[in-house]
Amino acid sequence: MRLKLLTVAACALAVSACASMDAGGGGAAPAFDAQRVSDDVKALSDDSFEGRGIATPAEDKVVDYLSRAFADAGFQPGGENGGWTQAVTLNRFTVSNARAQFEAGGEAIPVAQGEQIVISTRLPAARQNLADLPLVFVGYGTTAPERQWDDFKDVDVRGKVIVVLVNDADYEQPELNTFNGRAMTYYGRWTYKYDEAARRGAAGVLVVHETAPASYGWATVRNSWTTPQFDIVRQNAAAERVPLEGWIQRDVAVDLFRRAGLDFEAQKVAARSRDFRPVDLSGVTIDAAYDVSSTTVTTRNIIARLPGTTHPDETILYTGHWDHIGMGEPDAEGDRIFNGAVDNASGIAGLLELARVWGAGPRPERSIVMIAFTAEESGLLGSEFYAANPLYPLETTVAGFNLDAMNVYGRLSGLGVTGHGQSADMDGRLAAAAAAQGRVIVPDTNNAAGTYFRSDHFPLAKRGVPMAYPKGSGDFLDEPIADRVAARDEYGARRYHQAQDGWLPVMDFRGAVQDLEAVYAVGRDLAFSRDWPQWSPTSEFGPVRDRSAAARR
Template identity: 60%
Template sequence: MFRSTLACGAVLMLAACGGAAAPEVVTPAGPTPTQTATLSESVRVLSSDEFEGRGIGTEGEGRTIEYVSRQFAAAGFEPGGPNGSWVQPVTLRRFNMGGAEASISVGGRMLRLDQGEEIVMSTRLPDGDGHVELGNLPMVFVGYGTNAPERNWNDFDGVDVRGKIIVVLINDADFEDPSLNTFNGRAMTYYGRWTYKYEEAARQGAAGVLIVHEDAPASYGWNTVRNSWTGPQFDIERANPASERTALEAWITRDTAVELFRQAGLDFETLKAQARSPNFQAVEIPGATFDASYDLTSDTIETANIVGRLPGTTHANETVLYTAHWDHIGIGEPDANGDAIFNGAVDNATGTAALIELARLYGSGPRPERSIVLIGFTAEESGLLGSEFYAANPLYDPALTVAGFNMDGMNVLGRMTDVSVTGSGYSSLELDLARHAALQGRTVSADTEPQAGYYFRSDHFPLAKRGIPMLYADGGTALRIGGAAAVEAASADYRAHRYHQADDEWSADWNLEGMAEDIMLLYGMGLEIANNRVWPTWNEGTEFRPVRDRTAARRQ
């Protein structure tokens, strides 16, 4: 609901979606008061203070695993993890930064940068536990920090950033001027994501990165940055962390960047405009040096993906996936009301509750021919790490994973006239979605926020990169009662006051009929796929098609 949408067109026959004819579709029953009450109770429990914001590596994680696995078992699912366990263990490295101080010397002045105010600093580089000093480092503005050879674009061409602090803009060059259409116009590419900015900086040998935060291109406010990056940070274990991480991963406010450039005799807006050109040349910020110090401790923790499985009757080695992340931020700094528990009710107790409801639906009906696997991923809030770990260490053969459905931040406003899907024109699943949505009297809408890059911000993405056709769809753009204006107002309010904030709490006033309807929609799609021989496909020309095609012979 609180993200982008996509137009798929009119109802289409299944033969257009993958080849073989499918059984007649039986429209699932609509949402009932019992179903919505059960969903509400699951969200209430998972987002209660007792679960401590479902932070990874905390007592709240243990309570979450116990609750979800108990619900899966009661529904008739069996443990889907290794050795008959309900979990897939995930080893992460945890980084705690304390006593962080930073400043910039420029134009004869020192700009002090207070953690959480003008800057948010973090690191995921384990080398150098103890007191870390980054002193007198030169600074370079490298535009959008993008190196995209296939688009004839390299912001690092002709500049050596090794050992320096680079300043980069968030999103893609097309964001301010979609007519350029170098990076898909308004639709963000992966090059626009903060994760890419940090990864590319490490590949270029930079000592650190300062991403300039602006609300519109980031698609969230400074509070989200502060709440997401001032606590412990996590990463999967890496063989050579220094090749993939820098010593400093940071954001600075736009006002700080403007003042930095002004003191150096530069104009932020002028350089920002120049950075939209593939001919842009990186600019050494004259006389500017960066200093930072912090105390770093790092250790490894064990967290877990929660996995339930319902074996198929005739093709048990073929898997239909449903995924949602169970984690949230945990306990952080108290807000103005003194609340320090980030309950994560919408994000993502709703998706986790949907997994439980899907277990009940599949467990109470005839056993499908293909296996159904439900995964509650850990560490999504830390950079999709639970899904990345699973994708790198799959429990079920990716080549024989038929398709998957991801659920993250579901609809709590009521029934919609349409359904929203993130990621435009990617797979045949979008045609299936349009057909099944029509059975509910709904349409599929055009993407309203492709510039926000939501496709790269949830757990389907690591699986898609491995070739598994994944759909991320729920909610819509217009309520049946209240229309589009009500959805727009609620989305804006959520992002401003609840997203990654302590006020993301369960409410008895929610209308979960729309969430229940979305679950029935995804259940109907998955049930159909699980009972036929169709293999959904990536559309021709998408970046995930070649990966899937390499294993095509195994699906004959």
């Protein structure tokens, strides 16, 4: 399907955009080229890359494409043993023949995989047979001692399937401000809810899907969770994973609550209070059976490095994820390849263009490292693996910039900063770079979606590395503005994590170039300085960074 939206002349893409910000290296930055970015996005999201699924033949094509491009830009292999990659060992789980039904009052209520329910697991087993498991509603499934919050209280949920709401307890009533208002905390992420269920010994989790608090529709849930799932290899998986990780549609939850004599909306309200206690869905059970194929696979982070001249042991990172969903069930148009043009061929194209500009400019004093992470779509696993097994010490990693789903709709008046306020130091540097472009900083515009916890900067940030996650924001600068807004909105509604996220000739990469110029300018300032960016005093990541202060001179 083609968008009939933008009318930007093709020649606009061919115009090189030059950074005008001077930095410590001296002189204006070499040119960023919107056409080159477009070409890389088009290539990486081509059907021949089969959706860039990890541990598939497509992965070899990605490694070859990126390593050649980084080498052409003047970068050296930055991976293990003098190569371009870092091996990341994962378990891959494929669920098949999934059947599930609820029972209430002697009546069976069948639910179809991908339609009313999505069932998956990251627990090694040949088959799961779950019969007559009771359901218990545990609100948002949160245990946060620092906020004096415990949704579980003293209730034992071992052997039960817990039903949880998506997002945080503040989402519906941000004025409560127990969990940062509408700004999602880590407690609102599905990853946390699944982990907490395992810590509690639950047999399974069912997250109630609602589009607004999840920030995506059911199609995204279906597409993301009915394909193979991945996890890092765990020594004690039985204690860290549950047999059933699932989602259910809201109307299914409403019906189940009604059959248990409960009002779903009333229970949602009750769950916003510290006084909430778990509620049994009396008389309601679930039966689920599914085959699980579990195999160990090795996928790869792709790493390139430009060594610094005087402080090569100090690193500035630029990151993004190369993987996407791969291939799944055909959509309504028969397309089963999830091309991932915006998410995240755009960010990888940005890394390649940054490498070309860094390679053409003055050699930095500190090293520049580009990492194309694997398995982001599986739960930030490539970045989590790197952060736990860094090839360049995190203590002397100066700072980093993450590129994920870049702006492909045209120039914008602002530079958005996801996680604004976490590091006033990095915020200020980005603000100065944006001001040099005639733009302004725009704090998180959709922090209720928990975007700060949903991309590859997060595993590094939680280990103390000051990581920025910027992307274009604000008002469009070029006509037709209404069409550009419609294209951006249409992506979120119909293309995100769907087969229709493909390269389109109407895409306008001049906005992406604005953002690349900004992160290059800040990185270049740092590369020719002795500065070490800091976290804000209120950031939870500051104390982690402080513990390694002696390593930074």
